[in-house]
Amino acid sequence: MIHVLAEAGRNIKNVVERMFKICYNNDMRNWSTDTEKLKRNKEKFAIWKLEQMVNFGLGGERIKKSELKKYWKVLNIDPAKRKFLSLILK
Numbered sequence: 001m002i003h004v005l006a007e008a009g010r011n012i013k014n015v016v017e018r019m020f021k022i023c024y025n026n027d028m029r030n031w032s033t034d035t036e037k038l039k040r041n042k043e044k045f046a047i048w049k050l051e052q053m054v055n056f057g058l059g060g061e062r063i064k065k066s067e068l069k070k071y072w073k074v075l076n077i078d079p080a081k082r083k084f085l086s087l088i089l090k
Contacts, residue, residue: 033048046067047074047075050068050075051075051077054075054077055078055081065089069089
């Protein structure tokens with residue numbers, strides 16, 4: 001971990017990407033939710049999908065800032081991630 005931090009001065013983007021790969025499982029798949037049933041309610045599906053993307057990784061997708069702002073108050077996300085994202089959303 002120390003060697004990763006030592007690289008920060010040289011290339012911050014690579015460091016952030018490495019830290020993300022170390023800390024999060026990018027291949028998270030949700031097996032306990034019936035997404036077909038959930039898709040019938042667009043709002044609930046949008047909230048569920050945002051929560052999954054924030055909490056478990058983006059899976060190559062991008063989060064729409066407008067969607068994140070729209071559902072911000074009802075999202076059940078990790079407190080540390082919420083704090084970080086609130087800085088970006090300002």
